[in-house]
Amino acid sequence: MGRLPPAILFAESTLKNLVLDPLVWAIALGGIALYALIPRSTKVSRSIGVTLGAISVGLFLLCTMGFFPTHQFLRNLPLLPLNGTFTSQLVFSVCALVTIVSAVCTITMRSPVYAAIWFAVTLTGVSGLLLFQGAQFLGLATIVVYAGAIVVTFLFVVMLAQSDGHSTYDRITWGHVPRAMSVIAAVLMVSVLTFAVGRESQDEREQVAMAIEQLNREASNGVELTADQLANVRVSDVIAVDLRSDVSDETLKILQSQLPAVLTQIDAWQNKPLRIEKLSRNNDLLDSEHMAHLGAEMFGRHLISVELAGTLLLVALVGAISIVIQGRSNDQEESTTS
Amino acid sequence: MNELNLLSNYLLLGSLLFVIGMVGFIVRRNMIVMFLCAEMMLQGVALSFAAWSRFHHDWGGQVMVIFMIAVAACEAGIALALILMLFHRSDSLDIVVWQDLRESILPPYVDRQIPEEMDEDRVWPTLTPAGIEPDVDIGEQTHRPRI
Incomplete structure (x- = not known):
């Protein structure tokens, strides 16, 4: 062979x-x-x-x-x-x-x-x-x-x-x-x-969440550390870890002191500076004030798009009516000429 | 905290919806069903947008879905007006009637075999009868045979 x-x-x-x-x-x-x-x-x-x-x-x-x-x-x-x-x-x-x-x-x-x-x-x-x-x-x-x-x-x-x-x-x-x-x-x-x-590999946020849970298991300082407190993780030149805005200052302090030691064990993140911060406003989609945030986003950042969408709806309305009227009159002309 | 799994689930479902809508749009010949399938493709994309929005904790995806709903409503209005006009002209919802729009070098499409209607297809949604049965005017029925 x-x-x-x-x-x-x-x-x-x-x-x-x-x-x-x-x-x-x-x-x-x-x-x-x-x-x-x-x-x-x-x-x-x-x-x-x-x-x-x-x-x-x-x-x-x-x-x-x-x-x-x-x-x-x-x-x-x-x-x-x-x-x-x-x-x-x-x-x-x-x-x-x-x-x-x-x-x-x-x-x-x-x-x-x-x-x-x-x-x-x-x-x-x-x-x-x-x-x-x-x-x-x-x-x-x-x-x-x-x-x-x-x-x-x-x-x-x-x-x-x-x-x-x-x-x-x-x-x-x-x-x-x-x-x-x-x-x-x-x-x-x-x-x-x-x-x-x-083919997507493990999420960065999941890695941080696992690190937090590991801290929670090891530490015995009476403060509950859960992965739910994590809002977002962005990895570029700096690793930015955002915590939810309702996290207490005590928890923030504990995480800021203990989390870097765990996270630098991850190979790809070893030489990057780590920034752990609390969000000023909750950008969380699962927030209880969901509708208020969505409305603020829509009528704030996307205001011009909202106006354009309204115009589009008006144009579509006029267009649909004119299509029907125009087609009717064409049909009548054809039937009278033939 | 298994956001990645949630994302991949929703992406998979969105792609399935999109693909089913695509098959329907290519295969079906009733213009109304074709537009239903186009709406279904939009739904698949909307699911993916919402999933990415959740994954990145950003409202942009959800706002985009709202705009998609607005555009879909516009599209449905105009499309239905067009379909009604086309129906008035040809008396049929079949898209084959409008095959004159094809390239001139292509041969016309002709149905080889038109099947009989099966009994199982001859079932219509029924409403439960309620109230007193009205008197039916025979003369009016013959005058307007489609009702």
């Missing part, structure tokens, strides 16, 4: 990793399920697509819960262990599941009415995810503006335009080739994005 060239060996090991990785199979099965579920000209029952989709989602969940410890593709992406308890993980999983399943239903339903209703379900899922993340105003705005206004307008147009039952063009697509190409593009995009996300 002669020795194989390194390029072939590299390709072989990469392929082996890819084939052995359950997550690759999950994404691929999801793509096949999507392809099978999209409306098509021949009569195929939807159960195949549904089964494949369920297998794909199950594999995904197993991967994220660490059922396959050796998989290579997403080495650093522990999906489910979020910050917090089992309940918060459950809430996140349910919201994510609702969002994705109803999104797939939106594009596979034959009837546009059902598609619009499933889209409203997707919006509730997205709103739940935004709420889970602490973006309260966005969650509510999504429900009010999208589900309350946009989807209802869509439903109005569906009722106006397609009041007499189903149409043939909802049951067919552009044929096999565009369908397969779009699904392949989708699968590749998700794979590349997951790969890019999964």
Whole structure:
């Protein structure tokens, strides 16, 4: 046996990793399920697509819960262990599941009415995810503006335009080739994005948080040190550690005296000066005065953009009305001349 | 304090939503469903923006999502006006009707096979009946057959 060239060996090991990785199979099965579920000209029952989709989602969940410890593709992406308890993980999983399943239903339903209703379900899922993340105003705005206004307008147009039952063009697509190409593009995009996300190494903030917790374990000075007190960590020429504004002065003093000793043990940070400060105002997104801060940001820093958005809404309103009136008069002219 | 995991979860979900919307936009032929799919892509991007906003502890991402909602509302208004006009002209929501806009060197798209409507698709949302059933005027029904 002669020795194989390194390029072939590299390709072989990469392929082996890819084939052995359950997550690759999950994404691929999801793509096949999507392809099978999209409306098509021949009569195929939807159960195949549904089964494949369920297998794909199950594999995904197993991967994220660490059922396959050796998989290579997403080495650093522990999906489910979020910050917090089992309940918060459950809430996140349910919201994510609702969002994705109803999104797939939106594009596979034959009837546009059902598609619009499933889209409203997707919006509730997205709103739940935004709420889970602490973006309260966005969650509510999504429900009010999208589900309350946009989807209802869509439903109005569906009722106006397609009041007499189903149409043939909802049951067919552009044929096999565009369908397969779009699904392949989708699968590749998700794979590349997951790969890019999964390659992210440990966060700097997490390292500092671990250091703080280590201090808390070692020290016995009666002051509670928790990672929640940490607001932000920025690493450039200087390592800047910002603490929340409600941290007591005592804690700040303890951290300023003890944290550098722990942090300089990290190799990459050894020769950099360290600055530990308390934020003057809480820029924390999880603050109790969430709405006030968001409004201050919007009408302070982004005031001109707000004005522009208002103008844009006005222009769109005038434009939509003028499109309809203009089209009507053109139609009448055509009917009188012909 | 596992902000990175939260970020990667949300980025993954956002990409999934975006990609599903993209497939729908390419594949479906009903103009209304196509615009629903465009809105779904916007939702995916909005999730990613909110995730980055949380990760960097900066309000910029959330403000951007608010502007996205405003622009999406404008887009929906104009798009629906356009769709209604196109429907009045061609009496169909099918995007294939407007394939005259293609390059002149491309062949026209013709459906090879139009499937029969399956029974399982012939189901409509139903409303629970309430109140007294009104008297139906036969003459009015024949006069306006679409209602």
